[in-house]
Amino acid sequence: MQDITQHLINGLSLGSIYALIALGYTMVYGVLQLINFAHSDIYMMGAFASYYVSRWFHLEDNPGIASLSLALIASMTACALLGVAIERLAYRPLRGAPKLNILITAIGVSLFLEFSGQLIFGADPKVFPSLIEDVPLIDTEFVVLKSLEVTVFVITLLALGILHYLVYKTKFGKSMRAISHNMTTASILGINVNKVIVITFMVGSALAGVGSVLVGLKYPKIEPLMGVMIGLKAFVAAVLGGIGNMTGAVIGALLMGLSEEFVVAYLSSTLRDALAFGLLIGILIWKPSGLFGKNSIEKV
Amino acid sequence: MKNFKLPLLTYIVLLVLGLILQFSFNAYIQILILQILMYSIASMSLNLVNGFTGQFSLGHAGFMAVGAYTSAFLSQTFPAFLETTHLFGFFIFSLIAGLIASFFGYLVGLPSLRLKGDYLAIVTLGFGEILRVFLLNIEPLGAARGISGIIPYPELGFLDRFWVSFAYVSFWFLVCLVFLWRITRGRYGRQFMSVREDEVAALSLGLSTTQIKVSSFVIASFFAGVAGSLYAHLISIITPTVFGFMMSVNIVVMVVLGGMGSFSGSIIAAAFMTVMPEVLRSLQSVTGIDLRMILFSLSLILIMIFKPHGLLGEHELPYFLKKMRRKKV
Amino acid sequence: MTLLKAESLSIQFGGLKAVDKVSLEIEKGQLFGLIGPNGAGKTTFFNLLTGVYKPTEGKLFFDGQEITNVPTVSRSHLGIRRTFQNIRLFKGLTVLENALIAFDQNMSYSLFDSFLKSSKFHLQEKEAYDKALKLLTLFKLDLNKNDKASDLSYGAQRKLEIIRTLMSDPQLILLDEPAAGMNHSETAQLMDLIKKVRDDFKLTILLIEHDMKLVMGLCEQIAVLDHGNKIAQGRPDEVSRDPQVIEAYLGPDLDSGVTT
The missing domain is CATH 3.40.50.300 (P-loop containing nucleotide triphosphate hydrolases)
Known part of the structure; x- marks a missing residue:
């Protein structure tokens, strides 16, 4: 019994991290119909930003909410700036270009960040400082709930709450949803498309920044290629939920986290990475629009 | 045979060129030349899918892996056959490698080709990655170690190994070039392009777009398999990681850099992309660090922004030669 | 009837x-x-x-x-052939190619015929070309045959769409x-x-x-x-x-x- 609840908790906490990253994919796809391959590397850069800030301020000497907040702010700021820079320098000049060109650019940006990361940070893994104490809060025969997991859940919920407010209660959110619906109409209606796209990149990247700190806390080894696999899984989660659909991305991510946890626990750990791809190909063949996506039929 | 006058003539010229290369260049340059030919086969075949048919495959290296492993496995299992048959045995292995790769192309293509653009790219990428995970776990194929000591092409009398390899690889190079060139100049070329231009219109004219897409995929995977087989015997060692995402990206870049729909462009880009890293290697002695991959990714972005149609656009080399001549007159 | x-x-x-x-x-x-x-x-x-x-x-x-x-x-x-209200030509291809594609269902040569440039290949390609040229001439588009379809005027594009329907009789x-x-x-x-x-x-x-x-x-x-x-x-x-x-x-x- 404890096994199952424990796996459930682990799966959900893994899933909520995927969700934070998946949202960035889905938001950018929503406004630009672009798979932002570089998103996973923005996330990696966030982890390193908070790593260096933590080292600089010796945050691990006094773990707690203050230190964690500082690391989060560092990572979110770095990611948001990087996201905006990438949009401005690489993607904007190509808006309206053939899809293949944009996709290759995205791959180019991703590789550029990975190789720069290897050059600047070195290819060896670094140990992420433990910014909060990991003590069991609940310890019964049914379930052990540690403070780290609780932190992950609380921060994810907080981030999702703020995002929900942004998307459904602010002018930016309204504009963003309008652009997702139809960019031309939105711009005719006087929405500043460029500004909204920039903010979308900022918000999406900042969420990845939050994710990177949480991953750093949970799996404290960070390295320049850390984004590749997790980015891919988050992307699969976004597709699973129906890319462009934000609620779908969160649910897809939780399903992804849970299924991964259970596959590793009860089947085999070598299947961990094949699972994501198998799942992806399965969805795309069986229901390409994802669980919550809209079917779009081309008008003749 | 009269329809193959030009290809045969070209082949004879290439064979003589091989002799010159054999005596005038060192082994390092020679292997580079062989690699250029091999990558040309890979990029030309991908151009059929990406350039002509307008589908976006990001898993070409996966089909190369299938071909490479097939050929390597066969040569490890039946070394005596290669002893007695010489190049003919290698030819049979390459053929089988291509056929098995094209079977994989069919398997991947049939269900996934109703997907468009980005989605197809992701599925083909996924195919490559799943294949890699499987190869990493299949013990008879060497798992993570891969297969090493793959039998190289033989020497024939006074003709050394380079010449024989060159003759053999250029044979496939020409077959691939002539095949793709000719099928794209006729009803099949028009079929592929009609799918790229407008699938709904193509359907209304009685063209089965699914069938067209699948055949373009199958033909491309056949040559990718052959290229993989050549790779195995030229380099002598293959591992699952070699044929990963990076190699697929490399081949896509060759296609786009050369120009979508231009086979001569693919060849030029394959040469460029093979030679450039080697040239830049000398840069490393100056800077002390390996900047090649950073330069590679950076130039990728810059090319897409400033030269989106590649070097030759959709035209072939003769088009530009004619244009130059006209200008002179 | x-x-x-x-x-x-x-x-x-x-x-x-x-x-x-x-x-x-x-x-x-x-x-x-x-x-x-x-x-x-x-x-x-x-x-x-x-x-x-x-x-x-x-x-x-x-x-x-x-x-x-x-x-x-x-x-x-x-x-049965159709045209489209919002014109769907193969815009990146030439006028002639647009017409030739529409003849495809009347052709039967295989991939290998085009690889070998067999007589069947030449025969059917010529048949298609002649037919296309006849129709293009009839509709006064023969001088534009090597232009890109997207470069044609609106009315000419409509004509080309009708030519495309006629190619297969x-x-x-x-x-x-x-x-x-x-x-x-x-x-x-x-x-x-x-x-x-x-x-x-x-x-x-x-x-x-x-x-x-x-x-x-x-x-x-x-x-x-x-x-x-x-x-x-x-x-x-x-x-x-x-x-x-x-x-x-x-x-x-x-x-x-x-x-x-």
Whole structure:
């Protein structure tokens, strides 16, 4: 019994991290119909930003909410700036270009960040400082709930709450949803498309920044290629939920986290990475629009 | 045979060129030349899918892996056959490698080709990655170690190994070039392009777009398999990681850099992309660090922004030669 | 002799009956017009005829054979070809290539024929080329044969679309609002062209149009759709006097006739 609840908790906490990253994919796809391959590397850069800030301020000497907040702010700021820079320098000049060109650019940006990361940070893994104490809060025969997991859940919920407010209660959110619906109409209606796209990149990247700190806390080894696999899984989660659909991305991510946890626990750990791809190909063949996506039929 | 006058003539010229290369260049340059030919086969075949048919495959290296492993496995299992048959045995292995790769192309293509653009790219990428995970776990194929000591092409009398390899690889190079060139100049070329231009219109004219897409995929995977087989015997060692995402990206870049729909462009880009890293290697002695991959990714972005149609656009080399001549007159 | 026959064809989207039990027969060689105000279900009916939609009820016959469930691709092989309201040429290809592609279903040489450049390859390519050139000349597009289709004028693009339908010697062509976006003189030219095509090629033509003027001057038989129902059918003069048609076009408050 404890096994199952424990796996459930682990799966959900893994899933909520995927969700934070998946949202960035889905938001950018929503406004630009672009798979932002570089998103996973923005996330990696966030982890390193908070790593260096933590080292600089010796945050691990006094773990707690203050230190964690500082690391989060560092990572979110770095990611948001990087996201905006990438949009401005690489993607904007190509808006309206053939899809293949944009996709290759995205791959180019991703590789550029990975190789720069290897050059600047070195290819060896670094140990992420433990910014909060990991003590069991609940310890019964049914379930052990540690403070780290609780932190992950609380921060994810907080981030999702703020995002929900942004998307459904602010002018930016309204504009963003309008652009997702139809960019031309939105711009005719006087929405500043460029500004909204920039903010979308900022918000999406900042969420990845939050994710990177949480991953750093949970799996404290960070390295320049850390984004590749997790980015891919988050992307699969976004597709699973129906890319462009934000609620779908969160649910897809939780399903992804849970299924991964259970596959590793009860089947085999070598299947961990094949699972994501198998799942992806399965969805795309069986229901390409994802669980919550809209079917779009081309008008003749 | 009269329809193959030009290809045969070209082949004879290439064979003589091989002799010159054999005596005038060192082994390092020679292997580079062989690699250029091999990558040309890979990029030309991908151009059929990406350039002509307008589908976006990001898993070409996966089909190369299938071909490479097939050929390597066969040569490890039946070394005596290669002893007695010489190049003919290698030819049979390459053929089988291509056929098995094209079977994989069919398997991947049939269900996934109703997907468009980005989605197809992701599925083909996924195919490559799943294949890699499987190869990493299949013990008879060497798992993570891969297969090493793959039998190289033989020497024939006074003709050394380079010449024989060159003759053999250029044979496939020409077959691939002539095949793709000719099928794209006729009803099949028009079929592929009609799918790229407008699938709904193509359907209304009685063209089965699914069938067209699948055949373009199958033909491309056949040559990718052959290229993989050549790779195995030229380099002598293959591992699952070699044929990963990076190699697929490399081949896509060759296609786009050369120009979508231009086979001569693919060849030029394959040469460029093979030679450039080697040239830049000398840069490393100056800077002390390996900047090649950073330069590679950076130039990728810059090319897409400033030269989106590649070097030759959709035209072939003769088009530009004619244009130059006209200008002179 | 009846070439195309629809038997109470219906299609329903959710609760909406977009086409409701429409029956009609088109005679061989006829120039048949299907009209109706915007939103009458014309395009939906057209999509039923071309196989883009499957009817929820009713049957469709072509040349005595039931084709209700025959997919779009195969309808072209049976001898039905169509044009598109918003012109769908292969824009990046040349005018000649656009025409040649449309001949593909009449060709049978294999991949290896083109690899070997066999005599079959040459023969069929020449046949296609001759046919294309003949049609392009007839429509005065032969001088533009090496231009990109996207570089043609609007009217020329419409012509090329019609050439594309004719390349395979179809029995029936379906024209989807061919005059959309054209001015008066272009429309007049188009009317002559359609008539000429029908006479020269001994074709049957079904024309969907909401511009009544074009249809009245051109078609021998007209059916009128409104709210998914067929409300009238007959010769142009009969239809234009039909009170139901007048009501559909001008609203119930007016009782003046439709000026043509």
